[in-house]
Amino acid sequence: MGREVAAGIKRYDLPYDVIGHIDDEKSGANILGKITDHVPTAAARYITCFGDGTARNRIRSMLASRGAQFTSITSPTVQSVTPTADLINCLILGSCSLSNDTQIGSDVLIQTLAVLGHDVVLGDGITISAHAFVGGYAVLEDLCTVHPHAVVLPKVRIGKGAVVGAGSVVIKDVAPYTTVFGSPAKVIAYGKPHD
Known part of the structure; x- marks a missing residue:
């Protein structure tokens, strides 16, 4: 995802210079080294680009424990009446719609064409995939994932670490660390906290 973000920065002429990526698994051009060995540069601003919160x-x-400072990137094609300038380590990608009074935690990824209704609360480490819809007054607790084309109806609470399957329609609250799928969404797995 880092290359995708770098391409978007270039495409939309955003005020950032991408100097490279740190990666424990890949090497090559633009890879600055492993995450585990990286010494942050004081003038640099970082953003983590993983699909998992x-x-x-x-x-x-x-x-951050080594002194890194973080930024967030909101695509200029995002339609938002919710301020995004002060977010920490968030990526809000192309043509999303964020309604008024949406609260967004840290380490959040909102992908292209996702729609968030008014007064939605997003905890830390949330992933909202492309074309997902989250209705007004919904609450998504930390580390949950809403997969592509899923619908979370208004006033529904998605518990910590829960997963909403692609194309699902969630009409009632989802317990923490539970995976739901279908229309209407039904529990298909009970999980455990992330390690």
Whole structure:
């Protein structure tokens, strides 16, 4: 996802210069080294680009403990009446719609064409995939994931670490660390907290 974000920065002429990526698994051009060995640069601003909120949070905490400072990126094509300038380590990608009074935690990823209704509360480490819809007054607790084309109806609470399957329609609250799927969404798995 880092290359996708870098391409978007270039495409929309955003005021950032991408100097490279840190990665424990890949090497090559633009890879500055491993995350575990990286010494943050004081003038640099970092953003973690993982699809998993637990990983985004863990890596941000690790780098922040070494002095790294973080930014957030909101695509200029996002339609938002919710301020996004002060978010920490969040990516809000192309053509999303964020209604008024949405609260957004740290380490949040909102992908292209997602729609969030008014007064939605997003905890830390949330992932909202492309084309997902979250209705007004919904609450998504820390580390939950809403997969593509899923619908979370208004006033529904998605518990910590829960997963909403692609294309699902959630009409009632989802317990923490539970996976739901279908229309209407039904429990298909009970999980455990992320390690």
